[in-house]
Amino acid sequence: MIDKKVLEQEIISWRHDIHQHPEAAFEEERTAEFVAEKLREFGYEVEEHVGKTGVVGVLKNGDGPIIGLRADMDANKIIETGDVAWKSQTEQRMHACGHDGHTATLLGAAKLIADEKAFKGTVVLVFQPAEEPGWGADAMLKDGLMERYPMQEIYGQHNFTYYPAGTMSIPVGPCMAAEDDFIIQIHGKGGHASGPHVTKDPIVIGAEIVTALQTIVSRNVNPLRPAVVSCTEFITDGAPNAIPSNVTIKGDCRSYDPALSQLIEERMRKIVQSICEMNEAAWEVEYSREFIATINDRTCADWAAKAAEKVFGKENVDLGCDPIMGSEDFAKYQQLIPGCYCFTGNVDAIHDKPNHHACYDYNDAILLPAAEWFAELVRVRMA
Numbered sequence: 001m002i003d004k005k006v007l008e009q010e011i012i013s014w015r016h017d018i019h020q021h022p023e024a025a026f027e028e029e030r031t032a033e034f035v036a037e038k039l040r041e042f043g044y045e046v047e048e049h050v051g052k053t054g055v056v057g058v059l060k061n062g063d064g065p066i067i068g069l070r071a072d073m074d075a076n077k078i079i080e081t082g083d084v085a086w087k088s089q090t091e092q093r094m095h096a097c098g099h100d101g102h103t104a105t106l107l108g109a110a111k112l113i114a115d116e117k118a119f120k121g122t123v124v125l126v127f128q129p130a131e132e133p134g135w136g137a138d139a140m141l142k143d144g145l146m147e148r149y150p151m152q153e154i155y156g157q158h159n160f161t162y163y164p165a166g167t168m169s170i171p172v173g174p175c176m177a178a179e180d181d182f183i184i185q186i187h188g189k190g191g192h193a194s195g196p197h198v199t200k201d202p203i204v205i206g207a208e209i210v211t212a213l214q215t216i217v218s219r220n221v222n223p224l225r226p227a228v229v230s231c232t233e234f235i236t237d238g239a240p241n242a243i244p245s246n247v248t249i250k251g252d253c254r255s256y257d258p259a260l261s262q263l264i265e266e267r268m269r270k271i272v273q274s275i276c277e278m279n280e281a282a283w284e285v286e287y288s289r290e291f292i293a294t295i296n297d298r299t300c301a302d303w304a305a306k307a308a309e310k311v312f313g314k315e316n317v318d319l320g321c322d323p324i325m326g327s328e329d330f331a332k333y334q335q336l337i338p339g340c341y342c343f344t345g346n347v348d349a350i351h352d353k354p355n356h357h358a359c360y361d362y363n364d365a366i367l368l369p370a371a372e373w374f375a376e377l378v379r380v381r382m383a
Contacts, residue, residue: 002115007108008368014038015104015367016086022075022093022100025130026139028053031073031103035127038107042114044125047148051140056149057125059114064121064382068154068339069374070330071106072099072131082359097355098159098346101362101370103127105157108371109378116375119382124149134179134291137332146336153300154339155377156330157370161354163345165366168308168373169321170342172301176294177226177254179327180261180287184209184272187282190238190245202247203236205279209272210234210249216267221260228254228325229264254325256293291327297338304340307377311369344370 014034023031032048035055039046044057053073080087080094088094095101110125126145130136163169186209188202210231221227231251238244253264265287276283305319321343330341344366351363 002112004368007111007371011104011108011367011371012364014107015100015362015364018100018103019086019095019362020089022088022090022095023073024077024093025074025133025135026052028073028129032127032129035073035103035107039110039125042111044110044114050145051129051136051143053129054136054140054143055127056145057110057127058149059123061117061122062120064119065153066122066124066149066151067378067382068124068126068149068151068333069106069109069378070126070128070154070156070333071102072128072136073103074099074130074132074136076132076356078356078358080358082361084361094358095362096357096360097132098360098362099131101159101367102157105367105370106374108367109374112371112375113378116379118379121382123378123382124151126154131329134327134329137329141332141336151337153297153381154333154337155300155304155342155374156339157342157344157373158328159346159355159362159366160324160343161346161352162324163343163347165345165348165351165363166312166369167316167318167345168312168342169318169345170301170305170308170340171296171323172298172320173295174256174293174323175296175341176323176328176331177228177256177325178258178261178289178293179291180253180264180289182251182253182268182288183286184249185284186247186249186276188245188247188279190243193241193243196243199243200279200281201243202281203238203244205275205281206234206247206249208275212271212275213268216264216271220263220267225260226254226256226323226325227260227264229268254327256323261289291329292331292335294328294331294341295334296340297334300338300340303381304342304377306380307373308342310376310380311373344373
């Protein structure tokens with residue numbers, strides 16, 4: 001029987017090590033090697049380089065369902081400005097979203113599951129690269145993940161700074177939003193700032209477009225259906241005394257319904273076209289769908305909640321919580337099989353920075369409970 005206090009310290013040490021050596025999308029060679037070494041040590045069959053830098057661990061124990069558990073491994077391209085002892089040692093890379101904690105958590109669960117073998121069937125551990133840009137799940141699937149490991153269900157968890165430590169929140173149905181990215185190019189006629197009457201000022205045109213885009217949600221989308229249109233960059237080729245010729249507007253859109261995504265794109269193109277034509281400017285719109293919506297299966301959510309209540313206590317589990325507008329490529333697995341993605345609370349008096357903040361750090365106190373949740377999920381689902 002594993003000593004939980006000893007295991008907790010192991011998981012924390014693994015997390016700190018991974019945090020010190022962050023690797024961004026498809027760079028995760030060291031992390032993958034570390035994961036593979038631990039899994040083999042615990043008795044798993046291991047396959048490396050699935051979807052470039054992904055790792056899969058398999059443990060069989062008799063006949064039964066084939067259940068997948070997934071963690072993401074990649075870091076962000078952010079300079080860490082915090083002062084923790086395990087601060088990033090890699091330039092312009094840091095674990096600002098907590099994937100170091102996710103990886104360490106699933107390794108801890110792997111050790112618990114292998115030690116107890118309190119299940120019948122096959123557990124498939126999916127350590128995925130490149131979640132941040134949304135490429136990793138697709139890469140593993142295109143590399144034959146489901147053909148080689150025909151999972152029937154899949155589960156995952158993400159730390160979140162929306163919720164207090166010691167809790168787990170589980171959406172039913174819509175969980176995380178689809179993300180669409182856009183680039184709008186406006187081509188006007190530049191000139192001296194003192195003579196705007198002889199220019200076609202793309203800044204004024206762009207400002208009108210930014211404002212008009214806000215009517216897509218407020219005046220075209222049912223208020224009961226969530227959607228977001230955000231302009232996040234406004235770039236010109238001008239100077240303090242020169243009206244530019246070109247403006248680029250970038251941003252993203254969030255929704256849960258493909259029909260809404262289509263509506264947003266159609267209205268965006270119409271708005272840009274109309275305003276630019278009115279002002280005699282040329283225009284281009286690039287619209288891409290980067291993430292699909294994460295939709296939790298009701299039955300899988302019930303299993304996840306049952307395990308969570310054992311670990312966190314029923315009063316600390318919110319089954320049917322509100323979805324969030326962030327995005328996750330866990331949705332790619334859910335296109336093929338039922339699954340559930342859960343939110344593990346990360347917040348306490350010390351850990352109050354949001355995900356992707358340059359001073360963010362994972363709350364070590366939630367590592368063992370999340371690992372126990374994975375192990376308990378295997379117990380109750382594969383009894």
